[in-house]
Amino acid sequence: MSDPEHQQTQALTKPALSEPQASALVESVFGLKVTKIQSLPSYDDQNFHVHVLRVGETDGHPLEYVLKVNNTESSKNSDLVEVQSHIMMFLRAEAFPTATVHPTKGGNLTSLMSIDSGSETKSYLVRLFTYLPGRPIAQVPVTPKLLYEVGKLAAQMDRSLEKFRHPKMSSLHRGDFIWNLRNVPLLENYIYALGQGKNRELVDQVLRRFKDEIVTKLSHFRECINHGDLNGYNILVEASGEASGDPAYRVSGVLDFEDMSQGYYVFELAITIMYMMMESKDSLAAGGHVLAGFESIIPLTAEERGALFVLVSSRFSQSLVMSAYTCLLYPENKDYLTITAKTGWKHLQNLLDAGQKAVEDVWFETAKSYTAVMS
Secondary structure (H helix, E strand, O other), X not given: OOOHHHHHHHHOOOOOOOHHHHHHXXXXXXXXXXXXXXXXXXXXXXXXXXXXXXXXXXXXXXXXXXEEEXXXXXXXXXXXXXXXXXXXXXXXXXXXXXXXXXXXXOOOOOEEEEEEOOOOEEEEEEEEEEOOOOEEHHHOOOOHHHHHHHHHHHHHHHHHHHHOOOOOHHHHOOOOOOOOHHHHHHHHHOHHHHOOOHHHHHHHHHHHHHHHHHHHHXXXXXXXXXXXXXXXXXXXXXXXXXXXXXXEEEEEEEOOOOOOEEEEHHHHHHHHHHHHHHOOOOHHHHHHHHHHHHHOXXXXXXXXXXXXXXHHHHHHHHHHHHHHHHHHHOHHHHHHHOOOHHHHHHHHHHHHHHOHHHHHHHHHHHXXXXXXXXX
């Protein structure tokens, strides 16, 4: 990994297209007539919600898409983007609620576009996805039933992807990809963004445990392809009727496959638990419900269960450190970048204060209660 100054130069690559530029791009590349376009919040890529006219119609309900413009760094890795696109379509064919990719006028899934950013011309990979209706899970009351469903879905996706094949699959082995849990030690290159103080001490503690307890155990974990980012804004839900007078929800969509990489089943679970803790009133108990759903499809081994606490703590650390670091690069996007940080530090502190045994007791007993009911 290069020095932080070099990383910062590389990281300043987020696209900055105007809505008129994005609209013109949709029409020229995909041959669709845009009737409305709106920028969507994003991390380091750029997304737009696009309404287009149906073919052969001048009125009526428009079709909806999401235009994704990859940042310049990921745009250099067209093989990886191609594989991610094919994975989305594979999962859709397997009946998962993922978007499909709308082809370009030339029949391709992606197009590399040179776009004038004002001071220079940069190249970006662009894709057009079908728009998935629904509300982010972050915007609804999260119930144990919904948490169980999310955990089950995470395991089902990983299990289905065992069958996925593509000539460029090796691109998923992303050596220094900062968001793969394997690479938690690389946070040392970014941790300066926290300054000194209590938060830095928390992350240092997690990093020490990761190096001591996880790095040596990686070979004992079962490998798979990870979605790697099942957070509260990448899981969509819709109402499924009334339950006890309150709306009940079910998962209706899975978004954002940009963080996909070769990982391990227990990584997917740890990442999902961490993000669902963020969305739950009883954050500690949430992990047990997600675990139960996951283990209904893929029961963990003893080694994987033993690593779960440190892995969840590590994902909190990844998210919080990278949020602070990215805020230094894009201060104008601070509101979006600090979504996790607003409560994440408190969650990490509570997790570490409770200690591994107490947390495992809650998670494992909760998961066990589901097994008892189903047996």
